[in-house]
Amino acid sequence: MRRAWIAVVVTALVSVASARVVMAPTIPRMCPAGKTWDDVNKCLARFGKVTLERDLGGAKLVRVNGEGGGFRVPGLYLYAQRGSRWKLAGMYETSGDQVEILGFERVKLAKQHTGYRLDVGLSTAATSDVDSEVARPAILQEKLAVFCSGFNYACFSVITSCDLLVEGRSQASFRATLKFEGDVVHVLGDRSRAATFCEAPETEPLGWEAIDAIDF
Numbered sequence: 001m002r003r004a005w006i007a008v009v010v011t012a013l014v015s016v017a018s019a020r021v022v023m024a025p026t027i028p029r030m031c032p033a034g035k036t037w038d039d040v041n042k043c044l045a046r047f048g049k050v051t052l053e054r055d056l057g058g059a060k061l062v063r064v065n066g067e068g069g070g071f072r073v074p075g076l077y078l079y080a081q082r083g084s085r086w087k088l089a090g091m092y093e094t095s096g097d098q099v100e101i102l103g104f105e106r107v108k109l110a111k112q113h114t115g116y117r118l119d120v121g122l123s124t125a126a127t128s129d130v131d132s133e134v135a136r137p138a139i140l141q142e143k144l145a146v147f148c149s150g151f152n153y154a155c156f157s158v159i160t161s162c163d164l165l166v167e168g169r170s171q172a173s174f175r176a177t178l179k180f181e182g183d184v185v186h187v188l189g190d191r192s193r194a195a196t197f198c199e200a201p202e203t204e205p206l207g208w209e210a211i212d213a214i215d216f
Contacts, residue, residue, distance in 0.1 A: 025093065026073045027064075028153045033087040040079055040086050047073040054104040059089065059116065059150075061104050076101070078116060080150050090116060090148025090155045098122060102143065109147075110183035110208040118146040119160070126197065128166050139165045140197060145178060147185070151211050158187055162198035174198035183208040 026047065034040035037060070044050045044064055054061040058081045065074050076099065078090035092099075103119035121143045128138035143161035148154070164172035172195035179186040183206040194200065 025091070025153070027075070027077055027091060028088055031088065033085050035085055037079075037086055044077065053101050056104065056106060059106070060086075061101070061118065063101075076118065076120070078118070078148055078150075078155075080116075088153050089150040090118070090146075091153045092118065092120065092146050092155060092157070094120075094122070098124075107147070109180055109206065113149065113183070113208040113211065115147060115149045115206075115208060118148065118155075120144050120146060126164065128164055128171050128197070136166055138171065141165065142198075145185075147206050149206070149208050149211055156204065156206055158185055158204050159198065159200040162194070162200070164195070164197040171195070172197045174200060176200060 027044070030046070031040060031043035034043060041050055041062075044062065048064040051063045051065070052060060053063050053076070060079050062077050062079070063075075064077060065072075073093070075091060075093035077088065077092075079086045080089035081087075100121040101118070102121050103117070105117055106114055107117045108114045121141070123139055123141045126138045126140040127135040129135045141161075141163045142159060144157045145160050146155050146157040148156075158176070158178065159174065160176045160178065162172070162174045163170050170193075172193055174189055174191060174194040176187045176189040179188055185204045185206065187200050187202055187204065189200075191200070
């Protein structure tokens with residue numbers, strides 16, 4: 001799911017007649033909002049252990065892990081206060097505690113739109129044949145910047161750092177500098193050692209300007 005929309009695209013905000021029905025993920029369907037924060041917390045607790053990771057005041061980032069039995073939905077979930085209610089404002093589904101939270105802040109892009117940026121680090125097992133015909137065990141270490149408009153649960157992630165390690169040695173690598181132009185993120189960096197493991201698109205549109213254009 002990295003480097004991809006985690007939920008629906010902005011155009012799905014407009015009701016369009018279609019014979020195809022796409023079901024929203026579990027948390028957006030079951031815990032979209034709550035009158036109080038306690039209501040949200042109780043709803044999330046049905047799907048795993050809930051830990052409050054960051055609190056910006058009016059915006060809370062929680063981790064739901066996969067502990068316990070039953071149906072679990074591990075990941076990071078952002079809720080923002082709108083009026084007297086707490087509403088789901090972003091999500092990053094992942095394997096619970098395997099993701100390290102490196103930063104969480106409000107950001108203003110696309111002229112006037114204020115959304116959220118979540119920086120995460122993750123390490124996953126992989127196999128590599130970058131410098132050999134024989135696949136070998138490897139570790140893929142990544143840092144991602146995850147952008148959430150706050151309007152709904154849709155978020156978008158881009159790579160800011162990536163390393164493929166085989167026996168402790170780097171076999172692929174990429175470091176990015178992010179440049180913003182409106183609601184477009186330009187991912188700048190030397191891609192000569194990225195290989196397929198650390199590939200990153202050069203530009204990523206967030207779609208925040210389209211949200212601001214909607215007359216609610």
